[in-house]
Amino acid sequence: MRSDNPAEIALSNDLEVRDERGLIAQDYFDQVEAAIEQRDRELLLELTQDLHEADMGDLIEAFGPRDRQDFLDLLAEDFDFSALTELDDSLRLKIVDALPNEVVAEGVKELDSDDAVIILEDMEEEDREEILAQLPVMDRIQLKRSLDFPEDSAGRRMQTEFIAVAPFWTVGQTIDYMRETIDLPDEFNQIFVIDPAHRLLGSVSLDTLLRSRRPTKITEIMDETRHYVTAEEDQEEVSRLFERYDLLSAAVVDESERLVGVLTIDDIVDVIHEEAEEDIKRLGGVGDEEITDTVIETVRSRFTWLAVNLLTAILASWVIALFDSTIEQMVALAVLMPIVASMGGNAATQTMTVAVRALATQEIDSFNMMRVVSREVLVALLNGAAFAVLVGAIAGFWFENFDLGLVIGAALVINLFFAGLSGILIPLGLEKLGADPAVASSVFITTVTDVVGFFAFLGLAAWWFGLV
Amino acid sequence: MRSDNPAEIALSNDLEVRDERGLIAQDYFDQVEAAIEQRDRELLLELTQDLHEADMGDLIEAFGPRDRQDFLDLLAEDFDFSALTELDDSLRLKIVDALPNEVVAEGVKELDSDDAVIILEDMEEEDREEILAQLPVMDRIQLKRSLDFPEDSAGRRMQTEFIAVAPFWTVGQTIDYMRETIDLPDEFNQIFVIDPAHRLLGSVSLDTLLRSRRPTKITEIMDETRHYVTAEEDQEEVSRLFERYDLLSAAVVDESERLVGVLTIDDIVDVIHEEAEEDIKRLGGVGDEEITDTVIETVRSRFTWLAVNLLTAILASWVIALFDSTIEQMVALAVLMPIVASMGGNAATQTMTVAVRALATQEIDSFNMMRVVSREVLVALLNGAAFAVLVGAIAGFWFENFDLGLVIGAALVINLFFAGLSGILIPLGLEKLGADPAVASSVFITTVTDVVGFFAFLGLAAWWFGLV
Numbered sequence: 001m002r003s004d005n006p007a008e009i010a011l012s013n014d015l016e017v018r019d020e021r022g023l024i025a026q027d028y029f030d031q032v033e034a035a036i037e038q039r040d041r042e043l044l045l046e047l048t049q050d051l052h053e054a055d056m057g058d059l060i061e062a063f064g065p066r067d068r069q070d071f072l073d074l075l076a077e078d079f080d081f082s083a084l085t086e087l088d089d090s091l092r093l094k095i096v097d098a099l100p101n102e103v104v105a106e107g108v109k110e111l112d113s114d115d116a117v118i119i120l121e122d123m124e125e126e127d128r129e130e131i132l133a134q135l136p137v138m139d140r141i142q143l144k145r146s147l148d149f150p151e152d153s154a155g156r157r158m159q160t161e162f163i164a165v166a167p168f169w170t171v172g173q174t175i176d177y178m179r180e181t182i183d184l185p186d187e188f189n190q191i192f193v194i195d196p197a198h199r200l201l202g203s204v205s206l207d208t209l210l211r212s213r214r215p216t217k218i219t220e221i222m223d224e225t226r227h228y229v230t231a232e233e234d235q236e237e238v239s240r241l242f243e244r245y246d247l248l249s250a251a252v253v254d255e256s257e258r259l260v261g262v263l264t265i266d267d268i269v270d271v272i273h274e275e276a277e278e279d280i281k282r283l284g285g286v287g288d289e290e291i292t293d294t295v296i297e298t299v300r301s302r303f304t305w306l307a308v309n310l311l312t313a314i315l316a317s318w319v320i321a322l323f324d325s326t327i328e329q330m331v332a333l334a335v336l337m338p339i340v341a342s343m344g345g346n347a348a349t350q351t352m353t354v355a356v357r358a359l360a361t362q363e364i365d366s367f368n369m370m371r372v373v374s375r376e377v378l379v380a381l382l383n384g385a386a387f388a389v390l391v392g393a394i395a396g397f398w399f400e401n402f403d404l405g406l407v408i409g410a411a412l413v414i415n416l417f418f419a420g421l422s423g424i425l426i427p428l429g430l431e432k433l434g435a436d437p438a439v440a441s442s443v444f445i446t447t448v449t450d451v452v453g454f455f456a457f458l459g460l461a462a463w464w465f466g467l468v
Numbered sequence: 469m470r471s472d473n474p475a476e477i478a479l480s481n482d483l484e485v486r487d488e489r490g491l492i493a494q495d496y497f498d499q500v501e502a503a504i505e506q507r508d509r510e511l512l513l514e515l516t517q518d519l520h521e522a523d524m525g526d527l528i529e530a531f532g533p534r535d536r537q538d539f540l541d542l543l544a545e546d547f548d549f550s551a552l553t554e555l556d557d558s559l560r561l562k563i564v565d566a567l568p569n570e571v572v573a574e575g576v577k578e579l580d581s582d583d584a585v586i587i588l589e590d591m592e593e594e595d596r597e598e599i600l601a602q603l604p605v606m607d608r609i610q611l612k613r614s615l616d617f618p619e620d621s622a623g624r625r626m627q628t629e630f631i632a633v634a635p636f637w638t639v640g641q642t643i644d645y646m647r648e649t650i651d652l653p654d655e656f657n658q659i660f661v662i663d664p665a666h667r668l669l670g671s672v673s674l675d676t677l678l679r680s681r682r683p684t685k686i687t688e689i690m691d692e693t694r695h696y697v698t699a700e701e702d703q704e705e706v707s708r709l710f711e712r713y714d715l716l717s718a719a720v721v722d723e724s725e726r727l728v729g730v731l732t733i734d735d736i737v738d739v740i741h742e743e744a745e746e747d748i749k750r751l752g753g754v755g756d757e758e759i760t761d762t763v764i765e766t767v768r769s770r771f772t773w774l775a776v777n778l779l780t781a782i783l784a785s786w787v788i789a790l791f792d793s794t795i796e797q798m799v800a801l802a803v804l805m806p807i808v809a810s811m812g813g814n815a816a817t818q819t820m821t822v823a824v825r826a827l828a829t830q831e832i833d834s835f836n837m838m839r840v841v842s843r844e845v846l847v848a849l850l851n852g853a854a855f856a857v858l859v860g861a862i863a864g865f866w867f868e869n870f871d872l873g874l875v876i877g878a879a880l881v882i883n884l885f886f887a888g889l890s891g892i893l894i895p896l897g898l899e900k901l902g903a904d905p906a907v908a909s910s911v912f913i914t915t916v917t918d919v920v921g922f923f924a925f926l927g928l929a930a931w932w933f934g935l936v
Contacts, residue, residue, distance in 0.1 A: 022708055023833045054712040062835040178679050188675055189657045189716065206674040207656055211646050240490055243741070244522040246734035248657065248716065265733050266714035272737060273711070276744030277825060280751065284821025285814060291826045291836075295843055299850045302818050306811060306851060310859065313810040317803050324799045331792045334802035338788070338918070339781040341806065346753060346777045350770050353752025357745060358759045365491045367530040368759075375763055382767045383774060391778065450806070 017055050024055075024062050032059065036070050044074055057086025060095075061292065069098070081107030085115045088290040090297070093122050101127055105134035113139075113160040114267060117146045121156065145260070154238050155231030157271070158252040158261030164192040165218060167201055172214030174204075188262075189248050193222050198258040200225055200251050228253055231260055238263060239271045240362065279360055282438035283353065285309075308443050316341070316450035323458035326467045332399045333461050336408055340457045343387060344415035344449030351376050351423025352445055356438045359431050373424050380420025384413040407464050411457035415449060422448040485523050492523075492530050500527065504535055509542050516543070525554025528563075529760065537566070549575035553583045556758040558765070561590050569595055573602035581607075581628040582735060585614045589624065613728075622706050623699030625739070626720040626729030632660040633686060635669055640682030642672075656730075657716050661690050666726040668693055668719050696721055699728055706731060707739045708830070747828055750906035751821065753777075776911050784809070784918035791926035794935040800867045801929050804876055808925045811855060812883035812917030819844050819891025820913055824906045827899050841892050848888025852881040875932050879925035883917060890916040 019025040028047075035043040048056065060068060060083060072079055072095065081104075084092050096104055096119060108116045108131065120128050120143065128147075132140050142160045149155025165174050174191065191209070193201045202222040212221050228251045229238050241247065242265060252261040281287065285305035289298060320327070320337070327334050355376075358364045364372055388409035396405025426444045427437035461467065487493040496515075503511040516524065528536060528551060540547055540563065549572075552560050564572055564587060576584045576599060588596050588611065596615075600608050610628045617623025633642050642659065659677070661669045670690035680689050696719045697706050709715065710733060720729040749755065753773035757766060788795070788805070795802050823844075826832045832840055856877035864873025894912045895905035930936050 021830075022705065022712075023830060024835070026834065029835065052713060054714075061831070062833065064839070175678055178675075179681065187673065205655065206678060207646075210643055210674060210678065213647065237490065243737055244490075245520060246522075246737075248655075248733065265716065265737070269711055269714075269733070269737060269740065272740055273744070273829075276741070276748070277829075280744070280748050280825055281821060283748065283752070284817050286818045286821050289822060291822060291831045291840060295846045295850070298843065298847045299854075302815070302847065303851060303854065305818065306814055306855060309810060309814045310807070310855065313807040314862070316806050316810070320806070321803045324803060327802050328796065328799045331796045331802075334795050334799075334805075335785050335788045335792060337802075338784055338806065338809065338922075339778070342777060342781040342784070342914075342918075343774060346774055347770070349752050350754045350773065353749060353754050354757060354759060357748055361741075361745075362489075362491060363529070363759045365530060366494065367492070367497065371532070372759060375766070378763045379766045379770065382763070383771060386767075386771065387774060387778065394782065446810075450810075454806075 017051065024058050029059070029062060032071075033063075033067060036067055036074065039070075039074065041074050044071070045078060048075070049078075051083075053080065053082040054086050056080065056083035061087060061091065068095070072099070077103075077106065079107070081111055081119065082115055085111075085118045088292050089122060089288075090290050091292040092119065096123060097127075101130045102134065105131045109135060109139065113142055113146060113261075114157060116143055117156055121147060121151070149231050150234075152235045153231065154229045154233045154235065154252050154263055155261070157235055157238075157267050158231070158263050159267075160261045162192060162251075162259070162262040163188060164194045164198075164259060167193050167195070167217075167219045167222065169218045170214060171209060171212045171216045171218065171221070174209065174218060175214070187264075192251055192259055192262075193218055194259050200228060200253050200257060200259045203251065225251060229263060230255070235268075235271045236275050239268050239275065242268045243272070275360070279356060279438045282436065283356065283442055285442065305443075309446070312443060312447040312450065315447060316454055319451050319454045320458065323454075323462055326458055326462040326465075329467045330461065330465065332395075332401070332404060333458060336395055336404075337454055337457055339391060340408065340411050340415055341450050341453035343391070343412060344419040344453045345446055347380060347383060347416050348419035348423040348445040348449045349442065351380070351420050352427055352441050355424050355427040356441060359427060359437050364428070369428070373428075376420045376424040377417070380416045380423075381413070384416030387416065388412045403464060404461075407460045408457060411453065411460055414456040415453040418452045419445075419449050485519065492526050497527070497530060500539075501531075501535060504538050504542060507538075507542065512539070512542055513546060517546075519551075521548065521550040522554050524548065524551035529555060529559065536563070540567070545571075545574065547575070549579055549587065550583055553579075553586045556760045557590060557756075558758050559760040560587065564591060565595075569598045570602065573599045577603060577607065581610055581614060581729075582625060584611055585624055589615060589619070617699050618702075620703045621699065622697045622701045622703065622720050622731055623729070625703055625706075625735050626699070626731050627735075628729045630660060630727070630730040631656060632662045632666075632727060635661050635663070635685075635687045635690065637686045638682060639677060639680045639684045639686065639689070642677065642686060643682070655732075657732075660719055660727055660730075661686055662727050668696060668721050668725060668727045671719065693719060697731060698723070703736075703739045704743050707736050707743065710736045711740070743828070747824060747906045750904065751824065751910060753910065773911075777914070780911060780915040780918065783915060784922055787919050787922045788926065790923075791930055794926055794930040794933075797935045798929065798933065800863075800869070800872060801926060804863055804872075805922055805925050807859060808876065808879050808883055809918050809921035811859070811880060812887040812921045813914055815848060815851060815884050816887035816891040816913040816917045817910065819848070819888050820895055820909050823892050823895040824909060827895060827905050832896070837896070841896075844888045844892040845885070848884045848891075849881070852884030855884070856880045871932060872929070875928045876925060879921065879928055882924040883921040886920045887913075887917050 016025050017028050032044065032047050035047060051059070060071070063071060084095065108119060120131065132143060135143070146155055146158065146160065163178070165177065190203045190205045192203050195201055202224045204218060204222050208221050227241055227245050227247060229241065231252050231254050242250065247265065249262055249264045251259055252263055254260045281289065287301045287305070289301050355364070391412055392405035392409030395408045396402045422445050427441050430437045430440060484493050485496050500512065500515050503515060519527070528539070531539060552563065555563070576587060588599065600611060603611070614623055614626065614628065631646065633645065658671045658673045660671050663669055670692045672686060672690050676689050695709055695713050695715060697709065699720050699722050710718065715733065717730050717732045719727055720731055722728045749757065755769045757769050823832070859880055860873035860877030863876045864870045890913050895909050898905045898908060
């Protein structure tokens with residue numbers, strides 16, 4: 001406790017790894033870079049040997065591609081593979097792909113099962129098999145079982161190292177067992193109770209164990225497990241369970257209710273982060289892009305979304321083209337029409353954002369669905385009315401045409417009504433169909449508000465002014 | 469373990485509280501509602517007494533306003549206030565405001581300090597003082613101290629109940645102390661070591677304690693605390709620390725380095741959720757809105773954002789108005805111009821989404837900033853070129869005018885370039901100015917892409933075709 005700042009970690013040579021904002025410190029980074037440039041392996045080891053895997057991960061992300069490669073080459077067999085689990089998926093894959101399979105096998109050997117799975121799961125089938133073949137047989141069997149579970153399932157994320165005891169043991173026996181066993185998991189906060197067929201009976205938290213007297217039977221202090229997870233379950237569902245019941249860890253069982261692993265909250269924190277990030281990125285139309293992706297990868301991943309957007313923009317243009325002679329006779333319509341479309345787009349985005357989040361956090365259910373939908377429609381109509389007056393007045397004065405103000409006001413009410421309705425119904429519909437409401441909502445919604453906006457405004461104008 | 473589904477919890481009367489999707493089960497809900505309608509307090513108690521606070525919270529959120537009030541009136545003093553901590557902020561405030569202060573004081577008495585703070589912090593000053601005055605003096609002092617810390621600080625979120633021992637104690641003494649003390653915190657996974665002045669020296673995790681022999685001195689197994697938190701620190705920084713180092717709990721110290729509380733991962737999980745939710749909502753222009761807000765609250769909160777959007781839309785209209793005679797002579801321009809603006813808006817949103825997330829997770833730092841900016845510009849130019857060809861060809865064929873295709877292609881490259889540049893520079897600039905990049909980015913960015921898009925397309929067309 002020599003420093004006022006919790007994020008600062010002192011190394012033996014008194015160099016701070018992170019600055020006051022929690023980022024990798026410039027001074028430290030410069031020294032590491034100098035060591036790389038001078039190919040000074042000894043200095044590099046000294047600088048990095050005490051790093052937490054998270055600090056090591058951030059350091060690797062801070063390097064440019066060349067420094068990164070040199071850094072790994074210099075550390076060679078002293079590089080701790082656990083740092084790889086802290087990296088973006090795409091960067092991790094890039095690094096692992098560049099290493100010889102034997103080196104990866106050696107590195108993976110040292111890891112907990114859940115960390116090893118993270119490194120292996122994204123690799124090419126062939127490389128993965130080659131690496132698995134070089135692992136001790138027990139490790140290989142455990143890892144293969146984890147990898148056989150679906151992507152993003154509890155079975156993939158679980159740790160297969162845990163402590164399980166028999167129900168007839170006493171507290172004393174259990175404590176002695178833990179004192180004598182060397183090969184325990186690194187950290188744990190509960191022990192599990194299983195029957196002879198390895199079926200989960202319950203669990204005992206460490207604080208309960210500590211507070212109980214030695215002769216107490218485990219069954220007396222055991223909690224019957226209310227919240228456990230099946231290995232096939234999706235990580236998003238699992239994270240909801242953790243959040244809902246404030247769990248620190250949960251048992252994972254297979255289809256025969258046998259205990260096969262344990263999920264801990266630190267893995268779940270990553271999942272919560274991933275899922276929220278996924279929603280934000282999908283709403284923004286950028287897929288699984290990471291900041292470390294190359295230019296070409298990024299161009300490709302964004303192209304699809306822009307292409308979809310182009311189709312909807314062309315549809316909107318086609319609607320405008322229906323009224324080309326109207327516009328020719330009254331060019332003020334061309335000037336004002338983006339206002340109608342843009343207000344609708346914004347109102348729909350607001351509704352959609354709330355709807356997508358509420359669906360992701362299960363805040364919308366059959367009990368409140370009708371209430372939520374009618375609330376959105378009412379909000380849309382009220383804001384529609386307010387902006388109809390505002391925009392109508394502005395347009396009326398601008399073009400000294402009171403009728404034009406009336407027409408744009410009416411078009412705004414219509415478009416904001418459809419914006420509210422589609423902003424809530426499209427996400428609900430996509431969820432019902434089993435699609436992710438975040439991924440496709442914004443493109444559908446912009447289409448609706450553009451098409452309705454242009455059609456309502458230009459159509460009303462053509463009819464009102466008789467310009468067909 | 470009678471059920472295959474981990475989310476299903478059996479009550480004594482064999483009624484499932486949640487369905488297979490993890491939502492409150494319709495059958496259960498109907499029974500509760502019937503009990504409310506029949507004002508059958510006994511049945512209601514039986515139905516709800518075993519509920520976890522999270523289940524109780526979701527049940528309350530599922531009710532309509534009238535049922536909610538009746539439910540609380542019927543349960544009266546048997547209502548467990550911890551369920552309130554599971555509700556949306558605005559709904560919780562509404563419920564607490566409707567209850568007499570004496571009832572709230574009674575309810576708060578039973579809670580852990582961190583839960584009590586959540587209920588008290590949003591109340592009117594006057595009500596809060598009245599409630600605090602009715603609490604036991606020790607509780608009052610602790611709560612007041614927590615409430616004196618800034619909003620969203622570690623001091624607000626921390627639990628003031630923890631176990632701290634002296635460094636010269638042995639493992640045996642510590643275990644005996646825990647066995648004999650009744651008033652321990654409900655759950656804990658580490659104990660702290662303090663000096664006589666209450667300054668934090670270190671911590672011992674429960675698994676280490678369990679694995680050590682009774683005569684072992686605490687100092688021998690104590691970890692010097694590397695990661696701790698000051699009470700004034702913002703919860704977002706704290707959550708980064710938890711995530712980075714996979715912490716389960718962290719000590720909170722005051723300005724004199726005295727141990728004042730403990731933060732646990734379950735509170736941090738809520739923070740992570742809140743912060744991600746805040747980003748999503750700000751990007752979508754909906755502020756702190758909750759699904760339980762009333763229509764009027766929602767209209768008001770969304771109005772501001774729509775009004776800002778109106779200003780930018782009027783600016784774009786003004787740009788179009790500069791070229792009204794051009795459009796009059798060539799109405800195809802009015803038909804095509806939304807395509808240029810919309811593609812730019814989308815490309816900018818993509819860049820901005822990645823930038824805002826990367827800033828929130830500190831993935832952008834001084835080491836990679838230049839690399840990130842030039843990557844975005846390059847991506848924008850490449851996609852700009854691709855869509856210039858595509859859109860140019862479409863426009864050329866549609867209006868049988870090859871020159872129009874050239875003009876729209878050039879306008880697209882220009883707009884996508886500015887889209888990429890503003891998509892990355894505006895968030896970076898806002899962050900530099902100390903503003904939240906998420907809150908204002910999208911409005912600035914749409915303004916840029918609309919204005920540049922219309923100006924580039926119409927301006928180029930006016931010049932190329934000589935239509936001024």
